[in-house]
Amino acid sequence: MARRVAQRSSGRVATLEDVARLAGVSIATASKALNGRTHVSAATRAAVLEAAARLSYSPNALAQGLRAVRTGIVGLLTSDLEGRLSIPILMGAEDAFGVGRTSVLLCDARGDSIREARHLETLLSRRVDGLIVVGARPDPRPSIGRDLPVPVVYAYAPSEDPDDLSLVSDNVSGGRMAISHLIEVGRRSIAHISGDPSYGAAQDRAAGALAELTEQGLELAGGRVYFGSWSESWGRSATRMLLSHTRDIDAIFAGSDQIARGVIDALHRAGLDVPGDVAVIGFDNWEIFTTSSPPPLSSIDMNLETLGRVAAERLSAALGGDLRKGVESLPCRLVPRESTTSA
Amino acid sequence: MARRVAQRSSGRVATLEDVARLAGVSIATASKALNGRTHVSAATRAAVLEAAARLSYSPNALAQGLRAVRTGIVGLLTSDLEGRLSIPILMGAEDAFGVGRTSVLLCDARGDSIREARHLETLLSRRVDGLIVVGARPDPRPSIGRDLPVPVVYAYAPSEDPDDLSLVSDNVSGGRMAISHLIEVGRRSIAHISGDPSYGAAQDRAAGALAELTEQGLELAGGRVYFGSWSESWGRSATRMLLSHTRDIDAIFAGSDQIARGVIDALHRAGLDVPGDVAVIGFDNWEIFTTSSPPPLSSIDMNLETLGRVAAERLSAALGGDLRKGVESLPCRLVPRESTTSA
DNA sequence: ACGATGTCCGAAAAGGTTTTCTCAGAAGGT
DNA sequence: ACCTTCTGAGAAAACCTTTTCGGACATCGT
Numbered sequence: 001m002a003r004r005v006a007q008r009s010s011g012r013v014a015t016l017e018d019v020a021r022l023a024g025v026s027i028a029t030a031s032k033a034l035n036g037r038t039h040v041s042a043a044t045r046a047a048v049l050e051a052a053a054r055l056s057y058s059p060n061a062l063a064q065g066l067r068a069v070r071t072g073i074v075g076l077l078t079s080d081l082e083g084r085l086s087i088p089i090l091m092g093a094e095d096a097f098g099v100g101r102t103s104v105l106l107c108d109a110r111g112d113s114i115r116e117a118r119h120l121e122t123l124l125s126r127r128v129d130g131l132i133v134v135g136a137r138p139d140p141r142p143s144i145g146r147d148l149p150v151p152v153v154y155a156y157a158p159s160e161d162p163d164d165l166s167l168v169s170d171n172v173s174g175g176r177m178a179i180s181h182l183i184e185v186g187r188r189s190i191a192h193i194s195g196d197p198s199y200g201a202a203q204d205r206a207a208g209a210l211a212e213l214t215e216q217g218l219e220l221a222g223g224r225v226y227f228g229s230w231s232e233s234w235g236r237s238a239t240r241m242l243l244s245h246t247r248d249i250d251a252i253f254a255g256s257d258q259i260a261r262g263v264i265d266a267l268h269r270a271g272l273d274v275p276g277d278v279a280v281i282g283f284d285n286w287e288i289f290t291t292s293s294p295p296p297l298s299s300i301d302m303n304l305e306t307l308g309r310v311a312a313e314r315l316s317a318a319l320g321g322d323l324r325k326g327v328e329s330l331p332c333r334l335v336p337r338e339s340t341t342s343a
Numbered sequence: 344m345a346r347r348v349a350q351r352s353s354g355r356v357a358t359l360e361d362v363a364r365l366a367g368v369s370i371a372t373a374s375k376a377l378n379g380r381t382h383v384s385a386a387t388r389a390a391v392l393e394a395a396a397r398l399s400y401s402p403n404a405l406a407q408g409l410r411a412v413r414t415g416i417v418g419l420l421t422s423d424l425e426g427r428l429s430i431p432i433l434m435g436a437e438d439a440f441g442v443g444r445t446s447v448l449l450c451d452a453r454g455d456s457i458r459e460a461r462h463l464e465t466l467l468s469r470r471v472d473g474l475i476v477v478g479a480r481p482d483p484r485p486s487i488g489r490d491l492p493v494p495v496v497y498a499y500a501p502s503e504d505p506d507d508l509s510l511v512s513d514n515v516s517g518g519r520m521a522i523s524h525l526i527e528v529g530r531r532s533i534a535h536i537s538g539d540p541s542y543g544a545a546q547d548r549a550a551g552a553l554a555e556l557t558e559q560g561l562e563l564a565g566g567r568v569y570f571g572s573w574s575e576s577w578g579r580s581a582t583r584m585l586l587s588h589t590r591d592i593d594a595i596f597a598g599s600d601q602i603a604r605g606v607i608d609a610l611h612r613a614g615l616d617v618p619g620d621v622a623v624i625g626f627d628n629w630e631i632f633t634t635s636s637p638p639p640l641s642s643i644d645m646n647l648e649t650l651g652r653v654a655a656e657r658l659s660a661a662l663g664g665d666l667r668k669g670v671e672s673l674p675c676r677l678v679p680r681e682s683t684t685s686a
Numbered sequence: 687a688c689g690a691t692g693t694c695c696g697a698a699a700a701g702g703t704t705t706t707c708t709c710a711g712a713a714g715g716t
Numbered sequence: 717a718c719c720t721t722c723t724g725a726g727a728a729a730a731c732c733t734t735t736t737c738g739g740a741c742a743t744c745g746t
Contacts, residue, residue, distance in 0.1 A: 061469040063702035083426035106449040126404040232635040292575040406732035
């Protein structure tokens, strides 16, 4: 109860009127002084600032948002339970907007479209300046609607509606990047073990890998892409299958870091050294896996923070009237570690 | 541009006044009708509802928050980069408040106290109804301040100030739980490999484990707790050390799931079967690790969603005048999988 | 027919801020 | 001395909703 009393004793939170009264000026003048507007004398401004400090005045953002065109809040609507995608994207967006200038309202729909609709309603009712929609898997997802009163950017999972603006990672070039790195470190017999083939990302990464191999005059070791599931155990069993088929392999490009861990495990059990005998590169650059793996795992990073940052920039641009549409691909980034570059 | 035009053509977003005009009633009546208040005839109410639907009216939450005592927004201030803690806590809180009734503003301070202060300022300026502070590690952290105008609940990491209210997982009972489970499945020679001993959680879990062992008349296998770091590689090397010291071990309680993975790996390399020869249980129930591990890893779950739910309840109670203080411990939960229960 | 009792609805205030417009006064020019 | 121009300051509107209070009207009992 102590705190409650203290809170009460200081009265309700200070308002601009309180500041103005203490400084002996009008509300209008106080507002202008605090916002650095012109037509206020230096002495008056100082007095207002001092009064505001004394009262630890904090402007009511609700009232500001009510008056102004912008509220300084954007909604992040996600279905990504783990937060593995949303958090980097959120941080990128936060950076782009600048701390304190814009806040992010995070809503998790948990894959439920009804819940998503409710969240959307709430966000619109809070008059967010814009929306970022993050899907759980990198395949096209239904649009949340046309003609919404605020701009929307889809990140990671593009919208099915070509009139929406979507930002995705360029998985094709990511696949190329992985292969070209392996070639650069001197590998020639490269296999590719990936996840669920129904994922566009799996197809894209494989396509990029194959394109790069072809351009370099190489063929895929193992004869085909080993599609399966996004799991460590698939990485293990696929590697065993691969090795039983051919031992002429000096590198494996895994479709995800989890798969890569399974791959490395299976290689070790087969008595092969990583990267001595076989180099391994993953995808996602999920730190939990890349750093704890023995040896630390090279990987392709999808630059999710950048995705978030660009999403924020596109929203800002849209607020300024510059609407874009279509799918925009952002490049991935190679993060080499010891699993491909023998120390 | 198409969208922009459409947006413009429909004019600005509908307001209560528009609804009232369309329904042919006053603003006051429209408000009462929409909010289910009394003193409105059924016919009028129907007309208003119909008008609201036609205009797809959505009440301006800013204006509501300005007038009402509550804004329906709570702030979640975290320093948990991965979102591994924050997201479950956020979801629990969301559940407790109910979708649509309260939104959560997520701010990540990234371990920077200046950034934290800025975020706090922003949140207060947005007149959040309450704050949940989530620390990155489960040790006491500085209070964000006394006499804040809103109630605050610390989750996971307690506040250093005993006048604050903190919710933490009961790591002591979690440790007991792990040991008692291992004993139940018939193990007697139980070792404990844990993380950084400077973490209170490491000490608490070990204390609980030792207490339970003592009560059951058992001694810790290996003679001591193997403290180290929260990493997979520590799990591996500690296990090797342990095995070189004694082979009389039929269970290992790992201080985290990551450590447990290293433990299992080392056991496998030593030619031991899990759980045939040695049962292993982890801590955190971090799905990424528990399900991908061969075999699936039993673990102790800290019930972070519950933490979030209770945090939300305490905030609601505080808004109702029921302020609490001190540290409240919430029980953990055993999640048995195959690493302790031979299928 | 008249007062009493309800029922339904509208006017207006309040909540906090920003911005526009007006006004007073001072400085400067002729 | 008078007019212009400029600067500083305040009054008031606008943003949108909720709620209180009072008014209009109908119903009912006598």
